[in-house]
Amino acid sequence: MHMQNLKANTVRTAFCALLVSFALVFAGAAQVAVAPTNAYALDTAKCTAKPNVSGSSDVLGGVETRITWEGQADPDEQIAGVTFTLPEGTTCEPGDTRATMLTGDDLMTRTNLDVSVDYKDGKLTVNFSEPAQAGGYFRVEIYKVKFSEMGGDMQLTGAYTLADGTEVAMDTLPAITVKSHSFFESLSDSLAQQDWVKSWNSVLFLKLFLNPSVFVSSLPVVFWGFLMAIGIVACAFPLAIPFGLLLSLMRMSKLRVLRGIATAYVNVVRGTPLFLQIYIAFFGLPLAGIQIPTFPLGVIVLAMNSSAYLCEIFRAGIQSISKGQFEAARSLGMNGAQTMLFVIIPQTVRRVIPTMTSEFILLYKDTSMLAAVGTMEIVMNAKTIVASTGSITPYVVAACFYLIITLPLAKVVGNLESRLASNDTGKGGKKKRKSKKHAIGTGDAAGALGSGAGTAAAEARATGDAVAAKRPDAVEGTGITPEQMSSL
Amino acid sequence: MTETMKNLTNETADGAGEGVAHVATNGQAADDGKPIIRICDLHKSYDDLVVLRGVDLEVKRGEVVVILGPSGSGKSTLLRCVNLLEQPTGGQVFFEDTEITAKGTDINAVRAKVGMVFQSFNLFPHLTAKGNVMLAQQKVLKRSKEEAAKVAVEQLTKVGLAERVDYKPSQLSGGQQQRVAIARALAMDPHVMLFDEATSALDPELVRDVLGVMKELARGGMTMIVVTHEMGFARDVADRVIFMDGGVIVEEGTPDEVFDHPKSDRTKDFLGHIR
Numbered sequence: 001m002h003m004q005n006l007k008a009n010t011v012r013t014a015f016c017a018l019l020v021s022f023a024l025v026f027a028g029a030a031q032v033a034v035a036p037t038n039a040y041a042l043d044t045a046k047c048t049a050k051p052n053v054s055g056s057s058d059v060l061g062g063v064e065t066r067i068t069w070e071g072q073a074d075p076d077e078q079i080a081g082v083t084f085t086l087p088e089g090t091t092c093e094p095g096d097t098r099a100t101m102l103t104g105d106d107l108m109t110r111t112n113l114d115v116s117v118d119y120k121d122g123k124l125t126v127n128f129s130e131p132a133q134a135g136g137y138f139r140v141e142i143y144k145v146k147f148s149e150m151g152g153d154m155q156l157t158g159a160y161t162l163a164d165g166t167e168v169a170m171d172t173l174p175a176i177t178v179k180s181h182s183f184f185e186s187l188s189d190s191l192a193q194q195d196w197v198k199s200w201n202s203v204l205f206l207k208l209f210l211n212p213s214v215f216v217s218s219l220p221v222v223f224w225g226f227l228m229a230i231g232i233v234a235c236a237f238p239l240a241i242p243f244g245l246l247l248s249l250m251r252m253s254k255l256r257v258l259r260g261i262a263t264a265y266v267n268v269v270r271g272t273p274l275f276l277q278i279y280i281a282f283f284g285l286p287l288a289g290i291q292i293p294t295f296p297l298g299v300i301v302l303a304m305n306s307s308a309y310l311c312e313i314f315r316a317g318i319q320s321i322s323k324g325q326f327e328a329a330r331s332l333g334m335n336g337a338q339t340m341l342f343v344i345i346p347q348t349v350r351r352v353i354p355t356m357t358s359e360f361i362l363l364y365k366d367t368s369m370l371a372a373v374g375t376m377e378i379v380m381n382a383k384t385i386v387a388s389t390g391s392i393t394p395y396v397v398a399a400c401f402y403l404i405i406t407l408p409l410a411k412v413v414g415n416l417e418s419r420l421a422s423n424d425t426g427k428g429g430k431k432k433r434k435s436k437k438h439a440i441g442t443g444d445a446a447g448a449l450g451s452g453a454g455t456a457a458a459e460a461r462a463t464g465d466a467v468a469a470k471r472p473d474a475v476e477g478t479g480i481t482p483e484q485m486s487s488l
Numbered sequence: 489m490t491e492t493m494k495n496l497t498n499e500t501a502d503g504a505g506e507g508v509a510h511v512a513t514n515g516q517a518a519d520d521g522k523p524i525i526r527i528c529d530l531h532k533s534y535d536d537l538v539v540l541r542g543v544d545l546e547v548k549r550g551e552v553v554v555i556l557g558p559s560g561s562g563k564s565t566l567l568r569c570v571n572l573l574e575q576p577t578g579g580q581v582f583f584e585d586t587e588i589t590a591k592g593t594d595i596n597a598v599r600a601k602v603g604m605v606f607q608s609f610n611l612f613p614h615l616t617a618k619g620n621v622m623l624a625q626q627k628v629l630k631r632s633k634e635e636a637a638k639v640a641v642e643q644l645t646k647v648g649l650a651e652r653v654d655y656k657p658s659q660l661s662g663g664q665q666q667r668v669a670i671a672r673a674l675a676m677d678p679h680v681m682l683f684d685e686a687t688s689a690l691d692p693e694l695v696r697d698v699l700g701v702m703k704e705l706a707r708g709g710m711t712m713i714v715v716t717h718e719m720g721f722a723r724d725v726a727d728r729v730i731f732m733d734g735g736v737i738v739e740e741g742t743p744d745e746v747f748d749h750p751k752s753d754r755t756k757d758f759l760g761h762i763r
Contacts, residue, residue, distance in 0.1 A: 327573050328610035328669075332624035332676060333600030342623060346614045 042079060042160045045137070046070040047173040049145070049154075061181035062149035063189055067142040069158065071170070075135035078163035081115075081127035082140060085157045089148030094119035096143040099126055101136040131163035151180030188217035211393045218385050218394040225381035226401040229367040232298055232377065237360055239303035244310025249340070251315055262311065269308035274369050277301055282373040298370045306363045313359060317352035318344055354416040361406050361413075368402075378402065524549045524584055524680055524711055525570060531578030532565050532735075539565045541735040542579070547680070552712045554722040556746075557732035558758060563715045566732070567682050570713065571595075571602045584679070600628050603673030607685040609665040611657040617644055617668045618653040621675045629676065636675075643671035647701050663694030670701055680711040687718060719759075723747060731755045 052064040059065055073079050082099075086092060099113040114129040126140055147154055154177075158170035191197050192213040201207040250262035269277070281301045285292060292300070321344050329339040371380040382398035385391075523546040532540040539562045547553050555563045568574040569581060572588060572595050581589045588598050611620050621640035625631045631639070644653050647667035657665050666686060673681060683702065687695040699721050706712055706725045716722065722729055722743060729746040731739040731754075739746055739755045750756045 322608075322610075324606060324608050324610035325612065328604075328606065328612070329624075330596075331571055331573060331599055331602070331604040332672070333596045333598075333628040334624055335596050338627045342627060343612055347612075350614070 042074070042077065042082075042138075042168070042170060043072045044069065044158070044170055044173055045072055047156060047158075047176070049147075049176045049178075052144070059147065059176060059178045060185065061147045061151040061178050062186045063146065063181055064143075065145045065147060065178075067145050067156070067176070069140045069142075069156075069173070070138065071160075072137050073132075073135055078131040078134045079128070079136065079138065079160055080131040080163050080165070081125060081161040082138070083123060083125045083159045083161070083167075084140075084142070086122045086124065086145070087147070087154045087156065088122065089150070090122065090154065091146045092119065092124065092142055093144040094124055094142070097124070097126060098141045098143075099128065100139045100141075101132050102139070103133055103136050107137050127161075147176075147178040149181045149186065151178045154178050182220055184216050184220045188213040191216055208392050209396055211391050214385070214389050214391045214393040215397055218382065218397040221385055222378055222381050222394060222397045222401055225376060225378035225398070228375065229364065229377045229401075230405075232295070232302060232367045232370070232375075233360065233364045235299040236302040236306060237363055239299070240306035240310055240363070241356075243303065243307035245314050245345075247307060247311035248314035248318065251311060252318065266308045266311050269305055270312070274302075274305050274366055275372065277305055278369055278373055294370075294373070294375055298367075298373075298375050302363060302366060302370075305366070306359060309359055309362070310356065313352050313355045314348065317348040317355070320351060321347050351420065354413045354420065357409055357413045357416070361409050364405055365402060522549070523547055523582075525713070526582040527566075527570070527579070528582075529579040530566065530569060530576050530581065532562070532569060532574060532576050539735055540569070540576070543732075543735070543737055545730070545737065547711060547713060549711055550709045551727045552706045552710075552714065552725050553728045553730060554726035554743075555713065555715045555730045555732060556717075556719075556722065556758070557738075561732040562735040563732045564684055567604075567684050567713060567715050570680075570682055571599050571604060573604075596628070600624070600676055601679045603676060603678035603681040605666070605669050605673055605681065605683045605686045607688050609657070609662070609669045609689070611665050611668055611672070613657050616654050616656055617649060617660065617671075620657070620668055621672045624672070625675050639675050640671070643675045644668065646674070647671045648697070661694060662690045663697045666690065666694075666698045667701055670698070670705075674705075680713065681705065683712065683714040683716065685715055685717070687716065719747070731758065733758070 047067070047069045049059045049065045049067045051059055052066055067084075069082075069084070071082075094117040097115065097117045099115045101111045101113055103109045103111065111133075113132060116127045116129065118125040118127070124142060132138070153175040155175045156173045158173055159167055160170060161167050197212050201211055247262045247266060250258040251266065253259050253262075278298075278301055281297060282294075285297070325343055325347065326339060329343040330336075334342070367375075367377050368379045370377055371383065374380065378398045378401050379395075382394035385394040525545070525547040527543055527545040530540050530543040530545075531538075543562075543566055545553075545566075555566065557563045565574055569576045570583075572581075576589060579589070580587055583598050583602065586593060586598060588595060611617075612623065615623060618637065618640045621643055622633070622636040625636035625639060626633060641650070641653055644650060647670055649664060649667055649671070652660060652664060652668075655664075657668070660668065666689075670686075686702070687698050690698060695718070699718060702712070702714070702721070703725055714721075714726070726743050729741060729743050730737055731746060731750075731752075733754050739750060739752050746755065747759065750759060
């Protein structure tokens with residue numbers, strides 16, 4: 001009986017090998033179609049993997065995974081054990097490996113097989129304590145498998161041992177697709193296992209808003225949005241500055257047309273929500289047949305919006321320069337352009353840097369509006385994770401990415417403003433100078449005449465918040481008016 | 489202070505320095521009797537407020553004219569009309585042979601020849617003393633950087649600030665700042681200098697330095713129109729004193745005439761209050 005079996009096996013194996021070579025030559029499908037009909041070998045029905053962690057069905061590298069293999073033995077085959085060779089970089093804890101055999105009509109009889117497991121050099125051997133009943137349907141479950149974090153298609157190879165000790169290789173097993181798993185995802189997973197995290201997450205509020213494992217896994221995703229947002233402001237702000245300066249000069253121009261254009265522009269842009277401007281640009285332009293990619297269009301819209309605010313900041317700055325500075329320059333024979341370029345603007349720059357920084361902060365925050373049109377910036381990236389996890393934590397991560405820029409800058413604004421303020425009080429105008437005998441009158445002329453305006457402007461800006469910065473009319477200097485400038 | 493005086497004395501002793509030499513030629517030119525500035529029936533009003541109501545004035549080359557008057561009398565406005573920092577609403581202003589009130593006049597070219605010193609100094613705070621004096625030389629007179637720097641140092645030395653050339657205005661006292669402002673105007677080789685209450689914003693002890701510079705300038709033959717409240721300076725330096733009130737010239741004459749024998753009651757009243 002045994003000999004016959006063996007002989008038959010050999011013949012069949014040879015035949016099968018022939019078939020396989022045919023299959024290799026022609027098509028893989030042929031093998032699948034033909035093999036079951038010649039169910040000589042142990043026939044793999046399934047070889048899959050599932051993550052142990054519930055939630056996602058994706059198999060991730062570096063995460064504990066369960067491999068399930070199922071196979072049908074030939075009616076006359078007695079299987080004594082199976083062996084799997086795991087791909088390189090894969091680890092597993094063999095202790096929990098289970099083998100089940102299903103027999104009988106409709107495979108309704110379930111037998112848990114008593115197994116001894118040996119794991120060495122990536123080779124997992126499952127030996128049944130006694131050869132199993134012939135023709136069984138076997139299921140082997142290997143727990144706590146960790147595939148390489150790199151991910152990719154993982155190819156297991158298998159073999160089985162017959163009751164007589166013959167070892168036969170299994171046909172090629174289906175590959176398991178493993179997604180790469182980053183450091184952050186691994187960290188997130190290991191966090192999720194920690195006891196303190198579990199008790200932390202037992203508080204609904206903490207779980208929703210500050211789930212440590214979601215926090216960690218959100219970081220790399222939201223970081224890409226952070227880079228995008230930085231990229232947008234880094235392009236938009238330098239564009240907005242010259243445009244804003246041009247607008248402010250136009251607004252103070254003698255020529256009514258220029259003044260009108262600039263005033264209308266500034267009023268319309270400042271008088272409508274940025275959100276609406278983004279919608280009009282992103283939905284209107286394509287309809288008009290103008291196709292601009294998302295990134296440059298976002299940059300343009302933000303730059304155009306910001307330039308209107310910068311215009312008012314520059315105007316307030318220029319007007320806070322005392323009239324005496326214009327007069328002194330003009331009395332020396334300098335023309336209007338020279339006066340602006342060499343006397344007024346250099347002084348203005350120093351004064352408007354704090355307010356400009358505030359405007360930069362606003363612009364940076366305003367990049368979030370582009371989420372509405374699908375730009376993958378911070379909020380949009382956070383939103384995708386929120387949608388898949390149901391946790392609000394990614395939004396908190398997003399908030400952190402805003403704060404790491406805005407908080408230091410706000411500090412810078414504060415320092416600049418206090419320095420400016422102390423300069424102004426240092427210059428102190430007439431009163432202080434008179435009250436102090438032999439005072440090294442630190443006052444320059446602008447300080448004396450313009451300190452009123454300068455200080456008022458600085459105070460109004462000192463709040464550095466949206467309201468103050470976005471309402472430069474409140475901070476307008478009492479310096480020179482356009483009419484006075486024109487008259488010079 | 490002593491240093492300033494020493495510098496000034498040296499200056500007088502040597503008689504050197506381009507600025508002074510230049511001014512001296514202006515002084516000699518005074519002999520031709522032709523006015524360098526002529527103001528005819530000048531009017532100025534802001535909306536309803538009438539500031540000047542018909543002022544006639546001629547200033548000869550080398551002459552020092554001091555304008556006195558209570559505040560609001562229009563003396564500063566008159567001065568500012570000379571270089572069109574204020575646009576007159578009526579009348580004419582002639583500088584040398586040009587009618588500067590006429591349309592199409594290159595006012596910048598005229599202003600380059602008319603130096604002005606302000607009550608509030610109006611130094612450019614972002615530039616050093618030297619930078620302040622250099623800027624217009626380079627931009628308006630198109631002097632090279634080296635030449636402008638050379639002239640700047642000369643002029644600053646003349647006003648006694650040789651050691652302060654690299655200071656920012658905020659590091660200088662009021663008197664020092666005003667002297668930088670004077671140097672800045674003089675560096676343009678002006679044909680006439682206008683002083684608009686140049687010492688009014690200064691502590692009394694700092695006033696002396698500035699007045700010293702102005703006196704020296706007057707002795708050098710510079711044509712000057714000075715609006716001031718410094719009666720002593722007016723008496724010492726002025727060739728002619730003008731008393732203004734209510735937008736018109738009330739009295740005009742030599743310092744002796746105006747100070748010691750004022751004709752109008754208004755002048756007497758004003759001078760009485762001053763003393």
